[in-house]
Each structure stands twice: as C-alpha cells, then as structure tokens.
Amino acid sequence: MKAVIMAGGFGTRIQPLTCNMPKPMIPLINRPIMLHIVELLKKYEITDLVMLLYHQPSVIKNFFRDGSDFGVKITYVTPLEDMGTAGAVKCAEKYIDERFLVISGDLLTDFNLKKVMDFHSDNKALATITLTSVKDPLQFGVVITDKERRIIQFLEKPGWGEVISDTINTGIYVFEPEIFNFIPANENFDFSQDLFPMLLEKKEQLFGYPIKGYWRDVGNTDSYREAHHDIFRGRINVKIDEPKQDVVGRDLRLGTDVRLDESALLDGTVVVGDNSQIFGSSQIKDSVIGRNCTIEPGVKLSRCVIWDNVYLKKGAKIVDSVICNNVSVGQGVVIEEGGIIADDTSIGEEAYIKRDVKVWPRKLIEAGATVTDNMIWGEKWKKSLFEGAIIKGLTNVELTPEFVAKLGCAYGTSLPKGSFVLAARDAFLASRMLKRSFLGGILSAGVNVRDLKMMPLPIVRYKLKTFGEVGGVHFRQSQEDPALTEIVFLDGDGLDFSSSMAKNVERIFFKENFRRAHHKEPGGITELPQVIDFYREGFARGVNRDLLKKQNSKIVIDFNHSPAGQLLPPIMNDLGIEVIALNAYVDEERGIKNADERPQSLSQLSKIVTSLEARAGFWLDPTVEGVIVVDETGKVYTAEETLPLMVALFLRSGQKGTFAVPVSAPSVVEIMASEKGCAVIRTKNSERAMIEASLASEVIMAGSMDGRFAFPKFQTGFDGMFTVVKTVELLATSGVPMSVIYGEIPHRTFLQSRITCAWEMKGGIMRKMSEDSLDCEATFIDGIKVHFGEDWVLVLPDQYQPFVHVVAEGKDPKVVHRLLAEYQKKVEKWKKELQ
C-alpha cells in the first residue's frame, strides 16, 4: 500500500517558525515533524510514499532524498500551482494504482493506521475518513456518521451554535484509486469543500472511522509548544534520536559529543542534541535542546524548545518558549511564556521579552530593551523609546496605530487623572492617523485632550506656557526620512520632555502598568479655536511694530507646505511686511522634500530674492522651528554661518543681553559679544539644554547650530516664524543690508566632521580623549573641548546616532585643517585600540 503525504502548505499560521523552512520540516524533538509521520507509516508497513510538495520543496527533498536513509521509497510530486488538497493528490495519480492512504505532513499522531485500513477494506469503501473526538471542534471540520459509520453530514468549521458533534476530520484518509475519477484534473479541488460533499451527494461508499489515540494538528505556535508539552508528559510516544541515559527518575536523552557538567540540574524530560554543551549550574526542566548549542552557567530553562546553533549566555531565564536556529541570547535575558524567537536573532544583555511576543528572523534587540509587542519587520528593538523628547519610528511599521495607542495610554497614565493635554500635528496624513490612535490611549487613562489639529509646534509650545494643560504632544514627519514619524513630547511649560519624564512614560509603557479610566470617566476631546489669535497677539507684542510698519520690507519665504504658510503671511501683512510666499499651501499628501531636493529649492529661493530685490529670503523648515536665511544678494547662509549672523544683527541693532549657544558653536560669537559688552552662555548640545538656558531673564536669544532660534521675550522655544520676523526687525533697526553685517563678522575658519563609532565605543573614545587632554586647557560642558589659545577642537559623541563629531575653529585656516585632521586621526586610532 502507498501513502501520500501532504507537505505543500505555506505554514502561515505558524510563522515565524516557518520563515526559513517549510512547515513539515519544523523540528519536533530535534526531528522534522514529517519524519515522525514517515516513522508512523513505516510502523504499519507503508514504505512506498508520495510526497506532495509546493512551498520550499528543495528543503524537504534535500533532507529525505530518495528515502533510503529512512527505510522508505519516496516519489516527489510538486504541482506548479496551488491545486487544493484533492487537486494536489490528483497530480500524483500516475504513481498510484492501488488503495492508498493520505496523511498531512504536519500532524503529530499515534493512530493505529492498520485499524483504519482494515475498516476501509471490511466496508469495501471508496473513501474512509479517519475521525477523532476533540474538546474544541470549532476550528476543524465536524463529521456526522450513521450506525454503519457512513457519513451523513459535514460541517466545516462550525460556530458553537452549530456544533452537533465533537467528531472531527483528522486529515487522514484511505482511498481506492477510483477516487481519481471524482477529482477533476488541473482544477483547484479540496477534499472537505468539494470532494467529500460530492461523494455524499452521489451516495458513494464514503465512511468515517472514529479512532482513539493522540492526534494534534501542529498548526500554530501554541499548538507547536503544546505538542512538546504532551511529549514531555508522556501523552504520546515519538521516536527520539538521542539515546536514553541510564539515570533513575529522569528521562534524559543525550546526543553524541554532548558536554554536560555534573552540576547541571535536569528535571523531567530533557533532550540534548549532538555536540551541544551545557556548562555549570544550569537548571533545565522538560526541554529540548538542538545541535551545536551552548548553554552557559546559571541558565534556567523550563518547557523550552531550543533549535540548533543557539547560544544562551549566563543567567538567561526562558519559560515555555521556542528559540529557533542561530539565535544568541545575552546574559540575564528573560523570555516569558509563549516567546518565539526566530532565526538569526541576537538579544542583548538583560533584555526582557514579554509574554507571547514573537520576534521575526534577523532582529537585533538592544541590551536592556523590553519587548512587549511582536517584532515583525523593524530591524531593531531599541532599549529606550525616547531620543531626547522625541519618539520616532517607521510609520505603520514601528509606529503602528496599536503601538501609539498603547503609548498614549502610558503617557496619559503619567499625568494626573482629569488633567488636560494639548495635541497637534503637521500637515501629513500619517501624522493624523497616528495622532488619532494616540489620543484614544490618552483618553482611556482618564486624561482630556485639547486638540489643536494641524498646528505648528511653536504655537503648541506657546500655548503651553499658559495654564490649562499639563503637557503636549506634536506628531510630525521626520525631516531625515519621510518614512519616519516623530512624536515630540512637551511638558506643561512647553519645554521638551526631560529625561525623567521620558523614563516615567517608558516605565509605564514597558510594564504595561496603565491606568484605565472607569467607563464613566474617560477623557474628552475639545478644540481651542482661539489659539492662533492668542499667538498672533503675543507675536505682535514681541516685535517693534511701529518700526516694521515704517520700513515696509519685502521678503520671500518658502513655507515648504507647512501650516505656517497659512498663519505667518497675515501676521506679517499686519506688521507692514510684504511677503512673497512660496509653497504656502498645505498639501497633506505631499511628503517632506528629500535632502537632495533642498539645494534646488534654496537656489530658486535665492534667485527670487535677488530678482524681486527683496530684503531677505527664508526657507522655513517643515517643523516650523528652523530657518535657512538668504541675504539680499542671494547668498544662502549655512547653519554655522547663521548663528554668528543673528548675533551680529542683535549687536548691530544695539540690543544688550546674553546669548545662549551650544558648546559646538563658533567662538566668534564670544569675540563679537564681548566687544559690545554682551555675554555668551555655552550650553550642552541638547535642545532642552538650550531652551532651559534661555529661561534666564538676561538671555535675549538662544541659537542652535542647525538654524533654530528662540527669543525669550516672546517665547523660550525655537520658533521659525518668529525668527523670520525678528530678523526683519533687526535688519530694520540696524538699517544696513544683511550682507554688510555678515561682512563685518571677524573671519574665522570653522570645520566640523563626524566619524562613525559604535555605541559601545563612545565611552572609551571619550576616556581616551580625556587622557589625551590632561595637559591641555579643556572644557567639559558636552564632549571635550580643547583650547589652543584662540583655536579649539571639540570631540563630541552623538547622543542618538553611532557617530563622534569632531569640530575645530581658529583664525588660520591651515591650523584649523591641521587640528581637525589630527583629532580625526586620534579618534580613528582610539577606535582601533578599543576593538
């Protein structure tokens, strides 16, 4: 007698175990599931097998070859397209001319197949379906038979109301070869859907044979783990390759060349594949370990399935989980029940994988990360959600609606119940989608939302300065990559989230320690239509209206389709400034321009400024925080030129006060300020540090190195719209063209570069830099800045990216170039030494 093994499925329901192999090849106690089926067939002397393949056939063929290694003869049939179950068997018709058995390649069963075949033969059946009783028949096909075991009804995947029997179709059939007459060729045809109902209708000899024994469809990851539990509990006996050891009270199976320390504590059934090593005092209970695995001391495994080439470092604790091939699990990692870690994944030290989380292949989980959700497409699970005050991620991949809803819930939980937060977004559809999900989360924690809808971030900050809200969030598309969405978190004063606030939200998020509002007390959403008027009022108070009106300046602004295009022109017109607005309409479907499109936009802006004889031009970045300045001659200023220019404008207009600038800013700022009796405060490079510095009453401007400026008299946050108008006002006060003012700035050479540097090396680089600077005059505000008279060099590790910045400034260009090159070399050398 022959058997047909159905082994063509994609195994979608059991992903990610099937990402790199077809479902019948998934190991069950270190052997492919299908090999257990082959063994079962052999037991009943069925050795002539036809394997029906479809998905990844070569993996199966390479393993079984002609079957001789396993004591069977195998013929492979690979239909060219999905023919359905019966249609696929039809493709094997030419190899079958006698009674045959059909069985799925992903079943775990110990049924007595002889009894089924005898029943079939005794009843002279055309087809016999093997039946069994299960507790939960809903996901299977229910079958009803009469007293003679003739099938009288089928019910495919019934609801509980429809269940009239717990007897289900097991997917094991016996057929006479005449069955092929009922299956059309080259047509998608299914046993349950098409063939059996047809046989029933035609009153053919269709029987059902109920059988007792173990039967499990290994269809999903839960079922896969439970199949192992059943084996551990002895509910089914399967062949295990690894020989049983002569140990009383334990079922220990060890392959060849296994190293097992005596101090290892083993309990229940433990199977260890060839060439695996278990060191020291590991505790392993009811688990299967594959081949070439290394388990370090202190590892605790309970009810785990570990595939091949897995490295478990000291103290890892894994419960009821599956670890696939080539996975490395760092020291102290905890994987809770139901965890599935797919092939080629690396989990950093002390990471925490929460219950039922599935990690798809080739992922990198950072040390200390807590993974609460299935990780499917993103490459990396970060240890911390926040980068400063921002959470950013790939839209709908990392930042999905369900992810941000949970995040909203965590944020809401961190705030007092019944309090209010402001929420706003930029012009893009993705921002709107995610913001809406986020708001749901906030409301669920009993916190109210004042929704500003599409509103630039500076206006959100401005409103937060007043009472009424305890914080705010702004959703926007990233400027670095249009596929990323950024969520900016603000505190009750409109400042960026502090690290302690961010940690608080993260802690709630990862622990899922949410406050869920009572059903009568969820938060509500209201709108604040007057916010723009409020901002406009404050804006007008912050500048010299009379002077601006008198000057009647003409300027050109590229608004980059941001909402500022609708807000700023009316404000400027009220101030008597003539605005030529470019790209001022909001286009929700238009993404942020690529970085390579920017030079062309700037060149166009420059041409328009000169041809219209405008006083200046501004390229407002889509976040409405930063600007790129163009002078009346069409010169486009770089960010590092803009900061000294703004300081020069203030000084030329006669204003006194202090400027807050980051440690990496050119020192020409200090030179100019001291000449005019003004001061400069150096701050860390972070946005919050700059804004905090600008809270001091003597500060008249805080300027970053990327074109963002804050004017504390108006508001402490960076505001591109106000920067534009303030610049026009300063130009009007000074009465001199911008190019002339720039020309008066003492010329110094300023160079900056960045060097790639792995995260774990940053500390070492800074230690070496600090050792290297022992005999020099150095400052340590942020990074290490070494002074050589008027010249200086700064080595600064990037806060969020794997880079180290090297910045140098001085009078003589040659000296600056030499300084930069020298320190670049030093960093490269330190990198090598640290490797």
Place this chain on the structure above:
Amino acid sequence: MARLLVVDDESSIRLLYSQELGEEGYDVVTAGSAVEAVEKLQNEQFDLILLDIKLKNESGLDLLQKIVKDRHDLPVVLCSAFSCYKDDFSAWLADGYVVKSSDLQELKDEIKKVLAKKQNR
C-alpha cells in the same frame, strides 16, 4: 518674603485674602480697582499679582494685557468666580487661573507653584 498684590473689587475678598495669605507668610497689598492697581504697580515692587477678572466697571483681562505688556516678568494669577474665562485667549496671558472657592487651598497652591516657577527662571 514674597510680596503679593491682590486686585479685587470686593472688600471682603481683599480682607480675606490679606488675612489668609498673610498667615502663609506673604506680604499682601490690596487694590480695589484697576486704576489703583496700576498706581501701586508704578510705585512698588511685587512678586505676584492676584487679579480678579470682573472688576466693577473694568475688566481684569484688560489690566492683565497692560501688565503683560509693561511688566513681562511679573507673574499674574487670575482669580475668578467663573471658569469660562479659562478659554478666553487673553486669559492665557496669565500664569495661573483659580476659580474662587471657600476652600483657599487651591489658591495657595497655585501661588506657591507660580512663585516657584518664577524663581526657576
């Protein structure tokens, strides 16, 4: 000791606030009208103003606008029997908003909070 100016047209409220806030350790000066308040602001130094929104024939919000324009750094806490002014954008110019209540704790807390915020600036 922080110096407060309480601007309210009701003398009983002025008396109550003087006593209660005085016991809290503040030096309290009162004004019964916007005009009186402006006069006092011109001649004396204060750390915070407690301002009623509805003054007899004057608007506390107008006074607020004037204070914000002239004395940018001087914090103002609005104190009103009505909560609806919270949504009036000119009220947002203030540093705090308290709805008048027989329990003065909220008012005291708000004053403390705003003064602390001012100190941090």
